[in-house]
Amino acid sequence: MKAVVYDTYGPPEVLHFEDVERPAPRDDEVLIKIHATTVNRIDCHTREANRSNGRAIMILSRLVSGVRAPRERILGNELAGEVEQVGGAVSEFQVGDRVFGLTGLGFGAYAEYKCMRESARIAHIPEGMTYEVAAPMCDGALNALWCLRLADLEKRQKVLIYGASGAIGTAAVQLARHFKTDVTAVCSTKNLELVKSIGAARVIDYTVEDFTKNGERYDVIFDAVGKHTFARCKGSLTPGGAYLATDGFRNIALALWTSRFGDKKVIFQLPPVYGKGDVLFLKELAEKGEYRPVIDSVYPLEKVIEATKYVETQQKTGNVVLTVSG
Ligand SMILES: NC(=O)c1ccc[n+]([C@@H]2O[C@H](COP(=O)([O-])OP(=O)(O)OC[C@H]3O[C@@H](n4cnc5c(N)ncnc54)[C@H](OP(=O)(O)O)[C@@H]3O)[C@@H](O)[C@H]2O)c1
Numbered sequence: 001m002k003a004v005v006y007d008t009y010g011p012p013e014v015l016h017f018e019d020v021e022r023p024a025p026r027d028d029e030v031l032i033k034i035h036a037t038t039v040n041r042i043d044c045h046t047r048e049a050n051r052s053n054g055r056a057i058m059i060l061s062r063l064v065s066g067v068r069a070p071r072e073r074i075l076g077n078e079l080a081g082e083v084e085q086v087g088g089a090v091s092e093f094q095v096g097d098r099v100f101g102l103t104g105l106g107f108g109a110y111a112e113y114k115c116m117r118e119s120a121r122i123a124h125i126p127e128g129m130t131y132e133v134a135a136p137m138c139d140g141a142l143n144a145l146w147c148l149r150l151a152d153l154e155k156r157q158k159v160l161i162y163g164a165s166g167a168i169g170t171a172a173v174q175l176a177r178h179f180k181t182d183v184t185a186v187c188s189t190k191n192l193e194l195v196k197s198i199g200a201a202r203v204i205d206y207t208v209e210d211f212t213k214n215g216e217r218y219d220v221i222f223d224a225v226g227k228h229t230f231a232r233c234k235g236s237l238t239p240g241g242a243y244l245a246t247d248g249f250r251n252i253a254l255a256l257w258t259s260r261f262g263d264k265k266v267i268f269q270l271p272p273v274y275g276k277g278d279v280l281f282l283k284e285l286a287e288k289g290e291y292r293p294v295i296d297s298v299y300p301l302e303k304v305i306e307a308t309k310y311v312e313t314q315q316k317t318g319n320v321v322l323t324v325s326g
Contacts, residue, residue: 163225
């Protein structure tokens with residue numbers, strides 16, 4: 001089958017096409033013919049071995065994905081496609097079923113086919129949803145769900161989402177609305193209407209207003225793009241409030257410290273843990289019209305380098321999709 005592979009860590013140009021062996025499903029696996037996948041930050045960070053995040057994180061990154069060279073040659077951790085073949089013990093899926101899911105650190109979606117266990121993070125695509133919309137259902141939303149669930153939203157109702165226009169941010173706005181919180185979203189001018197349309201009660205344009213200086217207090221501040229700090233947000237948290245982080249190793253130490261000392265908490269748990277149940281939860285929300293991934297642009301797999309360079313500008317709105325033609 002055709003696949004995009006890489007054999008050394010480096011810039012987007014290390015990605016190239018190769019004919020590789022088509023996988024065959026084991027007893028408990030389905031073989032998925034991939035129609036769409038995505039380029040997200042995990043693909044980019046893994047491909048460059050987190051070189052841009054400092055030496056310590058680069059070493060950690062290589063310990064996870066391969067010290068000298070990448071263990072998984074094919075990137076892509078989200079997919080949408082059609083079940084082509086099923087193993088003998090599979091009962092949930094049949095040949096021809098339309099499915100979406102998250103392969104996680106196993107990656108492998110920049111290809112024509114991928115095998116996944118039926119118990120893995122895959123589910124049927126909601127009725128009427130295209131492969132292009134289904135492919136980015138998981139990564140941003142599962143990250144957002146993981147963070148929001150840790151925040152005890154029943155007690156903490158007034159939520160500010162900083163970086164509300166990214167993959168995690170656009171999902172976080174919709175999930176926070178589902179959890180019946182009062183959502184204020186922060187983004188740049190060009191994305192104000194979008195984040196309002198997906199459920200933010202209020203929007204703040206960070207190019208004209210600094211939310212840390214407007215006198216408002218929030219029970220939760222969710223930094224969905226890793227561009228803020230607890231220190232800067234602290235004064236805008238209510239007593240007992242929580243700062244949710246998606247990035248920044250300093251937040252691990254702060255989370256440990258604030259769990260014991262002080263009234264305001266940093267919440268950041270690694271690694272995020274989510275399972276098939278969470279994917280089914282997103283599917284249900286999509287069927288109820290409460291969640292739909294925001295798509296910035298769609299590229300053919302052949303333009304994976306161009307798509308990757310765009311994602312690395314850190315200016316995408318929502319998600320970047322790759323279509324895979326057979
Ligand atoms: N997605 C993943 O796989 C993943 C997994 C784990 C952790 N993370 C981390 O989570 C963070 C978010 O990832 P993501 O994929 O959701 O990001 P993303 O989609 O790449 O975020 C892009 C958005 O960030 C906004 N942005 C850029 N600079 C900003 C700034 N200074 N202040 C506020 N917003 C800014 C831009 O919108 P505006 O023009 O509106 O500002 C843009 O729409 C990253 O730090 C990433 O490393 C990501």
